Amino acid sequence: MRHLTEEELIEHYFYEDANRIVVETHLRICGRCEQEYDEISNALAVRAPEPPAREPGYGKRVWQTIQQPLLPYSSKPRRSFFFMPRLAFAGACLLFVAATFIAGRVWERMQTRSSQAVVSQEGKERVVLFILDDHLDRSERLLVQLNHAGSGGEAADLALQAEARQLLPDNRLYRQTLADSRDPLLSAALDHLERVLLEVANSPGELSSADLARLENEMNTDSLLFQIRVLRARVSSQEPKSDFSRKGTLL
Amino acid sequence: MGNDDHALIRAVLAGDKDAYGLLVERHSESVFRVAFRITESEADADEVAQETFLRGYRSLADFDGRANFRTWIYRIAMNCALKALSKRKTEAAVPILEEYDDERPGIQLADRGAGPDRLLLDREIEARRHAAMEKMSPTERLAFVLRHLEGRSTEEIAAALDVPQSSAKQAVFRAVQKLRRSLAPLWVKS
Numbered sequence: 001m002r003h004l005t006e007e008e009l010i011e012h013y014f015y016e017d018a019n020r021i022v023v024e025t026h027l028r029i030c031g032r033c034e035q036e037y038d039e040i041s042n043a044l045a046v047r048a049p050e051p052p053a054r055e056p057g058y059g060k061r062v063w064q065t066i067q068q069p070l071l072p073y074s075s076k077p078r079r080s081f082f083f084m085p086r087l088a089f090a091g092a093c094l095l096f097v098a099a100t101f102i103a104g105r106v107w108e109r110m111q112t113r114s115s116q117a118v119v120s121q122e123g124k125e126r127v128v129l130f131i132l133d134d135h136l137d138r139s140e141r142l143l144v145q146l147n148h149a150g151s152g153g154e155a156a157d158l159a160l161q162a163e164a165r166q167l168l169p170d171n172r173l174y175r176q177t178l179a180d181s182r183d184p185l186l187s188a189a190l191d192h193l194e195r196v197l198l199e200v201a202n203s204p205g206e207l208s209s210a211d212l213a214r215l216e217n218e219m220n221t222d223s224l225l226f227q228i229r230v231l232r233a234r235v236s237s238q239e240p241k242s243d244f245s246r247k248g249t250l251l
Numbered sequence: 252m253g254n255d256d257h258a259l260i261r262a263v264l265a266g267d268k269d270a271y272g273l274l275v276e277r278h279s280e281s282v283f284r285v286a287f288r289i290t291e292s293e294a295d296a297d298e299v300a301q302e303t304f305l306r307g308y309r310s311l312a313d314f315d316g317r318a319n320f321r322t323w324i325y326r327i328a329m330n331c332a333l334k335a336l337s338k339r340k341t342e343a344a345v346p347i348l349e350e351y352d353d354e355r356p357g358i359q360l361a362d363r364g365a366g367p368d369r370l371l372l373d374r375e376i377e378a379r380r381h382a383a384m385e386k387m388s389p390t391e392r393l394a395f396v397l398r399h400l401e402g403r404s405t406e407e408i409a410a411a412l413d414v415p416q417s418s419a420k421q422a423v424f425r426a427v428q429k430l431r432r433s434l435a436p437l438w439v440k441s
Contacts, residue, residue, distance in 0.1 A: 010427050014398060016405065043431040044399060046380050051287035051296070058283070059276030066305050072268040073312070172415070195421070198414060202389050204333040
């Protein structure tokens, strides 16, 4: 009998499990999982103090406190999102026409020259690899600096956090683009990297040496750094190769 | 509600400053509530609510019209609350008070006529819960507060934190694990 994982039990507590009835049935017959679930429920039953009720007119009081220094926005038309719908509609129409045209051509090509499509796909992957190399290089340097600051007992400065914030959207894009690739190491490393970048980027102030040590401990940044170095070596070695000589995995 | 918010934002951006007052009135209590959940201090939560709406006003021109104003202002509130929390962390560790103190309701336990043993256990539980919250990373703390205390869905949390749903879920898991491990010795004792 397979026991339920802690994650499954937590999902069950928050009513997020896909197979609720299966989990409930298992909990009825498995004492070990039932005990673990009780422990989770007990821990979550310990509630933080409830927010005190605000007096009527609290919102008005907040507004009166802050309104004085606020300058009214200029009333002349702004190029904000509210003026975008008409432009967006026109843009969407253009896009639709263009997409229909391109889809027709692509369909025709797929029917007649499937080999060309393969080449095109390979070319796309090669572009992704080329850009990814740069991203991995920047991520590696960030991790090295983080680890260096952590082991030296120093705080990570705000420049590192800014770098993490810049890397975060790129990483998300690569992770989503390569989600369907046949390389689990790459997907896992990008996922792992995203969690680390998130922690660094969302930190409210400078990361102290204690924060860095916790990050290193909980997120295993050393291992991530190693994975990224391996990936970089693989990406660099594949860039100059002929696409047709490649077989098997994406990287 | 969402469409009304957008109409008010349009009015503010057209020069009607007072329209923002209506947005403040509409959302200030929920902003205060989430700020209190994160800071666990009434005074800090009040300050955070004011700071949030100030920042919100100044960034209103950048507000994406497709977004939900409540989610957007929540995100600002959470950042302000984390900043307040980080400022407070530099101060000395907070002791558990013996006497009631209006300023610090978050670290006291209600006396429900329990005996001294129960009172001691309650204090120990609260101290461990507080310690577990301090050990959580900012993302974990926010995800935990939104999921467990505010009852938000994973989708809403992901939107508020601007992360994928899987990351939001993982952050909640890690937070619960930390809370569970911090409290585990007490269940064995009791």
